[in-house]
Amino acid sequence: MKTTPLHSWHCSQGANMGEFGSYEMPLWYPAGAKAEHLAVINTAGLFDTSHMAVLTINGKDGRTLIQRCFTKDIDACIGQNKTPLVAGRCVYGIFLNQEGGVIDDAIVYQFTDNDYMLVVNAAMGKTIQTHLADHVLPDEQVNVHDLTDQVGKMDIQGPASGRILAKIIKDPAVLFDKMIYFSFKGSFDQNKLPFLQAELLDNTPLMVSRTGYTGEFGFELFVAPQHITSLWQQLLEAGKEEGLIPCGLAARDSLRSGAGLPLSHQDIGDWPFADNPWLFTLPRDPDSNSFTKNFVGREMLESMASSTWTLPFAGYDLRKIPLGEKSKVTDLDGNILGIPLTCTTDMAIDRVNHAIISLASSEEEGKPENFQPKGLCCGFVKINTKLDAGTQVILTDGKRKLKVEIREDIRPGRTARRPVTKMIPSL
Known part of the structure; x- marks a missing residue:
């Protein structure tokens, strides 16, 4: 298995390690996955995400290539008015194959009209590079570089994350000024590494992105690999009084599930990308059922009829079932409807008078008062019929049966989109 630059630190701190995307990664630390999940809701958590793959796209036809291969229309994707992607903004979308199945999901960052960066999932850098290269036309000028393992990355997530980051950054007021959701501060380096514009107090350059994978307020930080251990330790030291703790993949999974975010190759995969909660990534014309641009996979999506639906669910207690060949979704009479894709426990939520309430709710x-949630299982199911929110179904692994409710949303009160000025009042 491959390792990240923080591997020895994780092991020295007693992390429970496991394989993910060909990397040995921390699943949880001695504090436990529950404590890590709650830290992100209440204070802040720090995640090693250097296993994620980074690519750059350069050249006068780079934007055209992205438009051709990426589902999101980057000429109409920002804000309610759907303005074009510009320097300093990023957007989430999908790479599809010709059959309409998901190769991977990604965030696209724009540095200049000719320079872009992609962040894709672990072990997917070469796959996406090849996919893009296969769709470059003979007369186009574009280069795609796979920077896997050449960029250090970590995520600091939770309501205190901005206050903690401000302690180790030069000119935090400048960094956080107008830093809205899915924006970033950084510039394109000619050596193909996306750093600069932000600096630590020790002069280390880095890129700061107002994004994350938890549904909570936070940032993704990009830095040269030789600086990542120092940055990690500086953040933990600066965040001691705020309650910052390191978090593993288990908490990352439960947080993203409660936030309604998919895990690529699990909740979205090589089946047609249709009838799921993430269709906002498709370039649909708001006044019709057509698309606003051509993209790889479009013809298949337009021609096929609905056959499966991916829907969020939440249970009535913290129990969950393991995923496997015997795992099924049935109706209340035992008729098989499909399979569970994700089943985890969001420890920050519970039901109060039938409504789901979060620690972050008001x-x-x-x-x-004195709300102490016990946690609810949650995740996604893929089933053969469309069900309305509020419909109850059964999850079973052949032994345990859990009654759960189809939902439109899961964890309320999420903070990811809250203004920086509200989350960091001292600015």
């Missing part, structure tokens, strides 16, 4: 939203 009293006006129904959170009782």
